[in-house]
Amino acid sequence: MRILILGDVVGRPGRRIIKELLPEIERAHRPDLVIANGENAAGGFGLTKKVGEEIFAAGVDVITSGNHIWDKKEVYTYLQEEKRVLRPANYPPGVPGSYLHYISVETDTVAVLSLTGRVFMGDFDCPFRKFDQLYAEISQQTPHIVVDFHAEATSEKIAFAWHVDGRASVVVGTHTHVATADERVLDRGTAYITDLGMCGPTDGVLGVERQTVIQKFLTQLPARFDVASGPVGLNGLVVDIDRRGRATDLFRLSLQKSIV
Numbered sequence: 001m002r003i004l005i006l007g008d009v010v011g012r013p014g015r016r017i018i019k020e021l022l023p024e025i026e027r028a029h030r031p032d033l034v035i036a037n038g039e040n041a042a043g044g045f046g047l048t049k050k051v052g053e054e055i056f057a058a059g060v061d062v063i064t065s066g067n068h069i070w071d072k073k074e075v076y077t078y079l080q081e082e083k084r085v086l087r088p089a090n091y092p093p094g095v096p097g098s099y100l101h102y103i104s105v106e107t108d109t110v111a112v113l114s115l116t117g118r119v120f121m122g123d124f125d126c127p128f129r130k131f132d133q134l135y136a137e138i139s140q141q142t143p144h145i146v147v148d149f150h151a152e153a154t155s156e157k158i159a160f161a162w163h164v165d166g167r168a169s170v171v172v173g174t175h176t177h178v179a180t181a182d183e184r185v186l187d188r189g190t191a192y193i194t195d196l197g198m199c200g201p202t203d204g205v206l207g208v209e210r211q212t213v214i215q216k217f218l219t220q221l222p223a224r225f226d227v228a229s230g231p232v233g234l235n236g237l238v239v240d241i242d243r244r245g246r247a248t249d250l251f252r253l254s255l256q257k258s259i260v
Contacts, residue, residue, distance in 0.1 A: 001105055003146060004031035004253075005172050006236040007179065008066075009041040009055065010200025010207035011227035017199055017234045017257055019058040025253065026059065029238055032105045035112060036199070036236075037148060037174045038085070039065035044207060044227040046071030049078040052085055062086065062101055064114040066150030066175055067121060069097075088116035088150060089134060090125040100134065102141060108243070109142040117151025117160070117175075127151075128163050135167055143245030146170045154180075154194055161192040169245045172196050172237055177206040179235045179254060189246030197235030202256060204228025231258050 004025065009015060018036065025031075038060075042051040045068055055063060063085045069075060079085055079097030089099035101112045113134065115127040127149065138145055145168045151157050157173040164171060166188025172195075173180070179197025186192055200207035205214075208225045216223045233256045240249040 001108060001144065001241045002029065002031045003033045003035065003170065003239050003241065004029065004236055005146065005170070005196060005239070006034070006036035006199055006234065007196030008037045008039065008174055008177055008198040008200070010177070010198050011041065011044045013201050013227060013232045014199040014207070015041060015051065015054055015058070017232045018055065018060065021234050021255055021257065022059045031238065033103065033110055034060050035062045035064060035146060036060045037065060037150070038063040039068040040207070042072055044225060047075050047078070047085065048072050049074060052078060052082060056084070061103060062112045064112065064148035066116055086112065086114035088114050088124070090115055090127050090130040092125065100138070108144055110144040110146060111138045111142050113145065113147045115147060115149050117149065117153060117156045119151065119153035119156045121152055128160060131164055144169050144241060145245065149173050150175045152176065157194050161186060161190060165190040169241050169247055170239050179252065183237060183250055183252055185247045185250060191239045191247035191250045193237050193252070196237055199234045200232060201228035201230055202233040203230035231256055
């Protein structure tokens with residue numbers, strides 16, 4: 001089984017590069033499942049039903065997220081309706097939406113799970129213990145488990161990956177929008193990368209207009225962040241998984257295109 005996982009989709013440019021390049025990627029690499037983080041897909045912050053449906057129509061099968069998933073009010077209803085859009089599992093009880101999705105891939109089933117870190121992120125439940133709790137359930141259904149670990153701290157991401165090594169098939173870090181070059185298969189068969197990077201404008205600052213961000217650093221005054229223009233990058237990871245749920249190979253994707 002081959003899975004393609006795309007980094008944080010940033011605004012219209014991120015959505016467009018997926019729409020334009022995903023068919024070409026699918027022809028070249030033939031993934032059986034496509035996952036993307038969509039928490040910044042609507043104007044750079046949050047997700048709406050219209051934007052979510054656009055991403056699904058482009059060929060994405062499951063949308064994961066993180067702390068920005070709540071930035072658009074209408075997402076509360078959308079999360080209740082659309083079980084393929086996931087919010088992090090370790091929010092407090094009673095929060096709307098799904099955090100785990102089972103999807104059939106040929107004769108197998110894949111569990112896609114969204115979690116968020118705590119370091120520099122917020123007062124969430126422990127993601128390590130939350131995975132342990134959910135693994136008891138998930139492992140009864142399938143050995144194929146993909147985790148989007150949406151976190152700021154590199155140390156937390158790496159520690160989490162080692163904690164679940166041999167249980168999760170894949171752990172991908174998201175949130176920082178900067179792709180790391182540390183992709184590897186850990187000792188017990190879990191594919192890992194600290195951050196996928198983003199699908200979004202490359203000449204801004206994390207997908208945002210750079211002058212606005214520079215001025216905020218210079219003045220410390222509040223600023224409205226708009227999605228940057230210019231060239232757009234698509235970053236992701238392709239992972240091969242065997243029938244036991246162990247990763248056997250992986251490689252990073254990093255493509256760039258000018259989008260008008």
